[in-house]
Amino acid sequence: MKIAIDGPAGAGKSTVAQLVAKQLGFTYIDTGAMYRALTWLAIEQQVSPEDEQALLKLLDASAISLxxxxxxxxxxxxxxxxxNEIRRPEVTRHVSAVAKHAKIREQMVxxxxxxxxxxxxxxxxxxxxTRVLPDAEIKVFLTASIExxxxxxxxxxxxxxxxxxxxQLKLEIAQRDKMDSERKASPLKCADDAVVLDxxxxxxxxxxxxxxDLYRKQTDSPHP
Ligand SMILES: Nc1ncnc2c1ncn2[C@@H]1O[C@H](COP(=O)(O)OP(=O)(O)O)[C@@H](O)[C@H]1O
Ligand SMILES: Nc1ccn([C@@H]2O[C@H](COP(=O)(O)OP(=O)(O)O)[C@@H](O)[C@H]2O)c(=O)n1
Known part of the structure; x- marks a missing residue:
């Protein structure tokens, strides 16, 4: 069983996904952490977020795991x-630039x-x-106003x-959403078959x- 939760920054994805996983006894996987880990490493090794080849080398040489x-x-x-280090503001500011590269994404996916x-x-x-688990049984696009x-x-x-x-925070969130939505390689968007939850x-x-509730309706099992 796979539950996919996508959405813009700060919508509550990790908070909500973690609690859903706990309630259902599933494993919670925060994929953003993988892009953040590579970004943290790039900052530490002074690799430019724009340099896809150098980032790929870094990714190959460093086992990122959850x-x-x-x-x-x-x-x-x-x-x-x-x-904890990957949550630092400096990492947050650069992560979307790192995550836009198609070859980096292939490996992460x-x-x-x-x-x-x-x-x-x-x-x-x-x-x-849309990309990682297109056959997920439940897809949710979690969102909320930028304010x-x-x-x-x-x-x-x-x-x-x-x-x-x-x-400033509002500006940074809007910029990150824009980069994530406008990149060529699997941009942030709502899957056609996702339920939108504001x-x-x-x-x-x-x-x-x-x-x-969506899970219960889908599986018709009141006691997961
Ligand atoms: N429905 C909600 N109402 C109020 N605060 C929320 C809600 N969902 C999440 N939050 C809070 O918003 C912040 C951002 O949530 P987070 O799960 O990190 O979002 P995302 O993973 O989508 O970036 C957290 O501090 C979290 O506690
Ligand atoms: N599946 C994913 C997850 C994250 N990301 C990138 O990683 C960044 C950080 O993701 P995150 O989930 O930690 O972001 P927050 O919304 O929690 O701040 C996003 O802004 C995207 O640029 C991605 O491109 N694809």
Missing amino acids: EQQSHGQLVLIGNREVT QQQRQLAEQQHVVMDGRDIG ERAKRRFKEWVEKGYQPDLE TSGLSIEQAVEKIV
Whole structure:
């Protein structure tokens, strides 16, 4: 069973997908973490996000992997754990430039499909329903207004101890969405057969419940 959750930045994908996975006993896979790990590495090794060949070399030389633990997903580069570091604002600013390269995406997609073959998954990203798992049984396009998404990020960053600027955050989110939607290689878009779920007026719990309901309707199984 595969549940694909796509959508723009800050829509609540990882929060909601993680809780859906927990409720159903599935494995949660955050594909954005893989693009973030490569971006983190590129920054560390001073490789330009525009240099596809150099990024490919970096990707080949560095085993990026996701490890599922009871408390969440760990992101590893070789033996090095980078789960928290890849969330840094600097990585966020450059990740869409790294993720636009077709050959980089091919390799990431291959790895993501392998993960989904081994277990029941809830996978979130930008191209899960359209490219990575086009045959997913349930596809959700999770979205929310840009104002709502910027406010959520603002709150999250304040809680992490940063001092963000709301307007700047809104601008960065809009820029990232634009790059993700306009790139040639599997852009961010809603799959034709996805259910659109606007979370602007929903609590996290309500959004989770709506997806779990979709699963129940699909499988007709009240006790997963
Ligand atoms: N329905 C919701 N209502 C309020 N806040 C939410 C909702 N969904 C997610 N959030 C909050 O918004 C922030 C961004 O969510 P996140 O899951 O990181 O989004 P994404 O993975 O789509 O970028 C998090 O701090 C999360 O707790
Ligand atoms: N399947 C995916 C997942 C992420 N990405 C890229 O990786 C970036 C970071 O993804 P993310 O899911 O961590 O982003 P947030 O919305 O959580 O900030 C996105 O802005 C995309 O550029 C992608 O291209 N395809």
